[in-house]
Amino acid sequence: MKLDVKGKAKAPAWTGAILVAGIAAVGILAPLLAPSDPLEIHMAHRLAAPSVEYPLGTDHLGRCVLSRLIYGTRLSLFYSLTVLAVVLAISIPIGLLAGYVGGRTDRIIMRIIDVLLAFPSLILALAVAAVLGPGELHLLLAFAAVWWTGYARVIRGMVLQLKEKDYVMAARASGSSHLRIAFDHVLRGAVRPILVLASLEVGTIMLALAGLSFLGLGAQPPAPEWGVMLSDSRAYIQTAPRLMLYPGLAIAGCVLGFNLLAEGLRRPDRRSESRGGA
Amino acid sequence: MPFTFWRKTITGFTLLAMLLGGCSGAGGSNEAAETPAAKGTHGMPQEASGEMTIAVSRDVGLDKLDAGAYEGSMDVHAMIYDGLVRYGEKGEIEPALAETWDISEDGKTYTFHLRKGVKFSDGSEFNAEAAKFSFERWVHDPSNSLAVATAMQTLEAIDDYTIRMTFDRAYYPLLTELTFARPVRMISPNSVEPAGDIKGTFVKPIGTGAWMAERYKADQEAVLVRNPNYWGEAPKLSKITLKVIPDPQSRVLALQSGEVDLAGGAMGRLPLESLAVLEGDESLNILRSPGTSSHFLIFNGKNPQLQNLDVRKAINLAIDKQSIARDLMGGIGSEAKGLFPATVPYVTESNSQGYGFDPEQAKTLLTQAGYADEDGDGIAEKDGKPLSFNLVLQQVDYPEWKTMSEMIQSELKSIGIGVNLQVLEPNAYYDALWTTKAYDIIIYRTYDDAYNPHSFLSSLFRKTASAPAAAWSDEQLEEMIAAVLASTNEAERQTTYDAIFKRMKEEAMFATLYYPEELFVYNKRVRQAKAGHTTFEAIRWNELEVGR
Numbered sequence: 001m002k003l004d005v006k007g008k009a010k011a012p013a014w015t016g017a018i019l020v021a022g023i024a025a026v027g028i029l030a031p032l033l034a035p036s037d038p039l040e041i042h043m044a045h046r047l048a049a050p051s052v053e054y055p056l057g058t059d060h061l062g063r064c065v066l067s068r069l070i071y072g073t074r075l076s077l078f079y080s081l082t083v084l085a086v087v088l089a090i091s092i093p094i095g096l097l098a099g100y101v102g103g104r105t106d107r108i109i110m111r112i113i114d115v116l117l118a119f120p121s122l123i124l125a126l127a128v129a130a131v132l133g134p135g136e137l138h139l140l141l142a143f144a145a146v147w148w149t150g151y152a153r154v155i156r157g158m159v160l161q162l163k164e165k166d167y168v169m170a171a172r173a174s175g176s177s178h179l180r181i182a183f184d185h186v187l188r189g190a191v192r193p194i195l196v197l198a199s200l201e202v203g204t205i206m207l208a209l210a211g212l213s214f215l216g217l218g219a220q221p222p223a224p225e226w227g228v229m230l231s232d233s234r235a236y237i238q239t240a241p242r243l244m245l246y247p248g249l250a251i252a253g254c255v256l257g258f259n260l261l262a263e264g265l266r267r268p269d270r271r272s273e274s275r276g277g278a
Numbered sequence: 279m280p281f282t283f284w285r286k287t288i289t290g291f292t293l294l295a296m297l298l299g300g301c302s303g304a305g306g307s308n309e310a311a312e313t314p315a316a317k318g319t320h321g322m323p324q325e326a327s328g329e330m331t332i333a334v335s336r337d338v339g340l341d342k343l344d345a346g347a348y349e350g351s352m353d354v355h356a357m358i359y360d361g362l363v364r365y366g367e368k369g370e371i372e373p374a375l376a377e378t379w380d381i382s383e384d385g386k387t388y389t390f391h392l393r394k395g396v397k398f399s400d401g402s403e404f405n406a407e408a409a410k411f412s413f414e415r416w417v418h419d420p421s422n423s424l425a426v427a428t429a430m431q432t433l434e435a436i437d438d439y440t441i442r443m444t445f446d447r448a449y450y451p452l453l454t455e456l457t458f459a460r461p462v463r464m465i466s467p468n469s470v471e472p473a474g475d476i477k478g479t480f481v482k483p484i485g486t487g488a489w490m491a492e493r494y495k496a497d498q499e500a501v502l503v504r505n506p507n508y509w510g511e512a513p514k515l516s517k518i519t520l521k522v523i524p525d526p527q528s529r530v531l532a533l534q535s536g537e538v539d540l541a542g543g544a545m546g547r548l549p550l551e552s553l554a555v556l557e558g559d560e561s562l563n564i565l566r567s568p569g570t571s572s573h574f575l576i577f578n579g580k581n582p583q584l585q586n587l588d589v590r591k592a593i594n595l596a597i598d599k600q601s602i603a604r605d606l607m608g609g610i611g612s613e614a615k616g617l618f619p620a621t622v623p624y625v626t627e628s629n630s631q632g633y634g635f636d637p638e639q640a641k642t643l644l645t646q647a648g649y650a651d652e653d654g655d656g657i658a659e660k661d662g663k664p665l666s667f668n669l670v671l672q673q674v675d676y677p678e679w680k681t682m683s684e685m686i687q688s689e690l691k692s693i694g695i696g697v698n699l700q701v702l703e704p705n706a707y708y709d710a711l712w713t714t715k716a717y718d719i720i721i722y723r724t725y726d727d728a729y730n731p732h733s734f735l736s737s738l739f740r741k742t743a744s745a746p747a748a749a750w751s752d753e754q755l756e757e758m759i760a761a762v763l764a765s766t767n768e769a770e771r772q773t774t775y776d777a778i779f780k781r782m783k784e785e786a787m788f789a790t791l792y793y794p795e796e797l798f799v800y801n802k803r804v805r806q807a808k809a810g811h812t813t814f815e816a817i818r819w820n821e822l823e824v825g826r
Contacts, residue, residue, distance in 0.1 A: 221683065235552075
């Protein structure tokens with residue numbers, strides 16, 4: 001996706017893009033960047049202060065905090081992007097179906113979504129995760145199961161708007177099949193807003209995932225997940241407060257990056273929309 | 279406008295903050311130390327009279343503290359009510375409300391000679407009738423599993439100060455059961471409505487103990503004052519306030535601010551991670567008392583790989599017990615050897631042996647058992663099957679298990695055994711432990727005090743009518759446990775226990791990890807803080823004094 005941002009809007013978008021690119025690079029290059037094994041326990045060096053060997057010090061089991069943070073980037077990014085992919089895979093067809101077909105299909109789908117939306121999604125995810133039992137896969141499933149509703153609703157709204165556009169009418173008049181119109185013309189028009197929405201939500205999902213891991217429902221030990229690291233270090237808030245600071249900053253930085261990026265993506269979109277194109 | 283963006287971000291952070299705030303503490307609600315309700319007690323100057331405040335983690339339930347029931351705080355049970363006998367050092371039975379007792383030759387008849395001139399806190403007299411009343415309120419309850427209840431045949435008052443009990447079998451720990459905090463303690467017939475009716479409704483806690491209930495606010499505080507009619511040496515303090523502070527970190531802060539004078543033990547556990555902070559505090563002292571429990575790993579006998587004795591021994595040898603006690607637990611507690619620490623009856627230096635720490639020996643044993651890492655993934659295999667186990671734990675009741683398990687995982691990995699950790703919520707955990715057995719290895723702990731060793735051994739290592747033993751099943755061991763429980767001879771019991779502990783070690787039926795200690799921290803103005811002999815009487819309340 002191209003960042004055709006002009007004027008004042010530039011700064012946050014680029015900051016966001018650079019942050020996100022940086023985070024992604026850290027995640028991908030984790031084995032090269034991490035100074036030591038994130039799972040290796042050194043009881044002799046536990047709770048050590050930052051040093052050359054351990055740039056951010058060690059945790060309560062003597063594991064290198066920096067390495068854990070770096071590998072944690074992988075987990076956090078991977079988990080939230082997976083959830084997002086599953087959510088999109090569920091919500092796009094459903095939203096498209098409801099919006100394009102309309103009528104009774106639309107009403108039934110929307111009522112189901114309304115019911116699901118009536119529950120606070122995080123609490124619902126918590127309940128699903130608790131029923132399925134702890135574990136990464138279960139957590140991802142729980143999230144996807146409750147998170148798709150909002151998207152489906154937004155996508156349906158866009159489809160309703162787009163299907164009345166002239167070029168869609170033209171395609172219909174020229175005899176294209178419904179499937180072709182739905183995917184090729186209507187959905188293509190919705191791609192950009194969906195991506196904006198998605199990048200905005202990555203941050204939210206990341207926070208919520210960290211929250212559930214913090215509660216012990218997500219990543220299982222010894223995975224270096226940020227939420228888990230935060231929860232582990234909570235006991236040392238008086239003796240080694242830095243342990244809480246690092247994963248907290250990592251989560252905050254990540255969420256900030258994605259939100260800035262989304263903000264940057266959103267602005268030109270509105271302008272181009274007002275010009276009547278997609 | 280960036281409005282949406284900020285709103286999104288703020289919402290996100292609020293969400294996280296809520297999550298973080300809402301779940302500190304081990305499953306308890308997060309009531310901070312300085313709620314307005316808790317502040318109410320702080321107005322009175324505490325130094326002038328002999329008063330002190332103690333932090334407890336949960337409501338003590340003073341309004342339902344029926345000596346014959348299982349509700350409320352066990353610690354307070356033991357402060358208000360006395361038993362016929364008392365649990366002394368290493369399970370020694372000491373006289374309390376019974377001055378002496380006789381046990382018949384066959385071990386089935388017990389005659390207790392009660393202390394004379396004892397009064398309940400309401401002024402009424404304690405005698406054989408009151409003792410009989412106390413027992414009759416619960417011994418006929420079919421759901422009570424204590425031997426005192428299940429084996430009791432008759433209970434009679436011979437005269438004003440003598441009661442006799444007969445049982446259908448000899449069971450040596452009967453006297454130990456009579457030292458429990460509940461339901462075996464003596465309660466005044468005036469505690470129920472209508473007075474003296476064994477089926478009466480409990481209305482007020484009235485006992486013969488050194489303390490009596492004065493004031494109570496559910497979930498906030500309970501106030502105990504000195505019982506003027508106490509038969510023993512009067513307590514030095516006139517008043518003890520138990521203040522409910524559910525969050526462990528808040529208890530630390532309350533100690534530091536002087537809001538409470540003492541905290542710790544089972545009634546208000548302190549986080550070991552804060553030990554350094556507490557040690558460094560000029561105004562605080564630390565009291566450690568050796569515990570009677572231990573933490574260990576149960577092996578699932580259904581797992582074919584764990585049926586191999588060499589594998590079980592290797593796991594034992596690979597775990598650095600010393601490092602758990604020294605590094606993870608900050609030196610509070612000690613390296614585990616046998617299943618029970620030396621504070622437990624019948625446990626001696628020679629019969630309680632552990633495996634020590636020798637990873638090289640562990641590797642040799644695995645090789646000997648035919649395991650070798652052929653595909654280079656760090657996990658040994660035999661016949662193509664990797665040597666890998668699920669280790670089940672919970673961290674709500676025992677937060678330290680998570681760290682311990684991570685350490686064990688890393689240590690076992692280094693000798694070629696793979697471990698997957700599964701953190702379950704407590705219900706699922708206990709389900710796995712007692713019912714479904716959905717684990718290869720599960721971390722557990724022994725019971726406290728008076729339940730050891732007999733009660734713990736019979737509940738974990740003996741089969742029931744419907745199920746095999748909860749922990750390791752071994753026929754020879756089960757026979758020995760049955761024999762020791764029915765034995766009426768002290769020397770014979772010691773010999774049998776020696777054999778039991780030896781068999782357990784030889785067969786490596788479990789891997790022991792850690793003997794915890796009770797940790798108390800108190801303000802320096804408190805003097806004469808001494809440890810008791812049981813978890814529920816961990817501090818000798820009657821001897822405490824306070825200065826300025």
